[in-house]
Amino acid sequence: MGENKDIHSLVDHLFRHESGKMVATLTRVMGLNNLEAIQDIVQDTLVTALNTWRNGQLPDNPAAWLYRVARNRAIDLIRRGQRFKEIAPEYAYTLQSDFALSSAFHHVFLESEITDSQLRMIFACCHPSIPMESQVALTLKTLGGLSTSEIAHAFLTNEETINKRIYRAKEKFRNQDVHLHIPQGEELSDRLDSVLKSIYLLFSEGYHSSHPSHVIREDLCHEAMRLCLLLAEHPQTNLPRTYALMSLMCFQASRLSARLDDNGHIVLMKYQDRERWFRPLIEKGHYFLRRASEPFEVSTYHLEAIIASIHASASSFESTDWKSIYGFYEKLNLYQPNPVVALNKAIAAGYALGYETALQEISAIDGLYGNPVYQVSLGEIYHKLGQMDLARKHYEIALNITASEAVRQLIQNKLSDLG
Structure with a gap:
């Protein structure tokens, strides 16, 4: 057995x-x-x-x-x-x-041809005749090996929508003359954005898995890093934003072994043993972040990598430069306004500006009511403000909507802390 x-x-x-x-x-x-x-x-x-x-x-x-x-x-x-x-x-x-x-x-x-084939394939999946969301869904399905439900979780949508997007993308392949090649010039720059987004979502699904039994899936993180490294090492795709994404993933992956305890329970960053953060990956993160600065370019990956580097450089949670982190989240929210970025900005506001400000920001976010992280974050803010009944209410909402056993355990511990 x-x-x-x-x-x-x-x-x-x-x-x-x-x-x-x-x-x-x-x-x-x-x-x-x-x-x-x-x-x-x-x-x-x-x-x-x-x-x-x-x-x-x-x-x-x-x-x-x-x-x-x-x-x-x-x-x-x-x-x-x-x-x-x-x-x-x-x-x-x-x-x-x-x-x-x-x-x-x-x-x-042959090994070198397999690498070349993957680069060709990932750019074919991101052909301009295919809508952007279909490009990313097809890439995650074809090269990332994600299931339809996992892709739906990454897009905050349902499986039927994802199936339709993938079907439409394959129809383009059947009906149009799409070639397997690495594009040049402006076409390369445009299609690279879809490629990098696919890799980013693949890593995110590994780092915050939607799987009910696995809160972290290191294999997906490693696969995303492997694909990004192929791009970083290729002379046509080693652009600043490619290095920035590689930097971000190195910083995030350096904490993987510290995010769960020996019983498989989630350990929040505040309580992680920073001695378990993998220093060689942090050094790689700084290396790729330096490479990302030449020639000058600013992307969302640059901003996220800088935020991750501030966390990686802090000797303790308490000594973290939260005001700088909040400032970079403000910039990120201008570049890429979406509910998840707004949530991270609100969480940072609690440490940088106070929990009243955090409550104002998180209360203004639409579209995340059914997200357990949002409900837990709201519960924590009310807990910090001494409003225990409201904290309990949002922890219990989170408990009822999460499918992850590890997240349920984390919420149960927070409920116990309320007394």
Whole structure:
């Protein structure tokens, strides 16, 4: 039983880390118009892995096994199906012989080509003919391996809406001549914004997971950082905002091991053991933040990275420069006005300007009533102001609307603190 659980965990881990690579690489040969079939191949490969490996046939290199099985399935499908005669133009010659077909797939599964395929794929998902929200949803689904419910949580919407967005994006691939390439000039700059937003949301889903049993999903955080590093290391995409996002994720990821205690309970930043913050990642965060300053550019990622750097540089919660943090949240709210930024600004106001100001700001926010973090934050502010009945009311609202066991435990502890 325990061994099967380990196999499930391994396949889930590989799905997060390898499925996007396989989809991108197979698409390089088979073309974007065959994306549905490619995703079916990858899904079938992972199901085969689960069934084969739990029978005691675990390979020495599981990732290589997946690539080989996916490649062979793709070759078989191309050989059998007339529908695949319209594969990617540069690989059309492969249909002439089995040897050419096998050689083409062998070539694109080389490590350097896998990296290139992912970059091409992520920019294809963010093609300008596809609406921005559909671009990001498709990228998270195709390259990030997120479920529809996870994407819906990231967008603060429902699964039906996300399914429609992804369907419309795939329709564009089927009906338009979208190529797998890295764009140039102004087109690159425009499409990079969608790419970076996808990576940001992927990291956020890992850092604040919507999964009821996992408040943190480090695999998603690491996958987002891996994709962003590909962009940071590529001469066409290593722009200041790319470095700024990489910096932000390094600072945030440095705290991952301190955010839960040994029992899996949430540890708020105020109570985290800062000795457990991973210093090498903090240093990387500062390094990428310096790189983000040349040439001069200001993006939301710059502002968020600066806020994260202030937290990372403080020796204690009490010594944190909250007034500077509040000031940067004000700027961020001008660049990117939305309820979540406004909530973070209100929380910072409590430490920088006092809880009366925080109450005024948080009470002015619309659209977050059903968000547990909003209700907990409101409860904490009332608690600080000595209004215990109102604090209890909002903690109980949060308790009723959260699906996370770890968050429920945190709220129960806050209710206990009220006496």
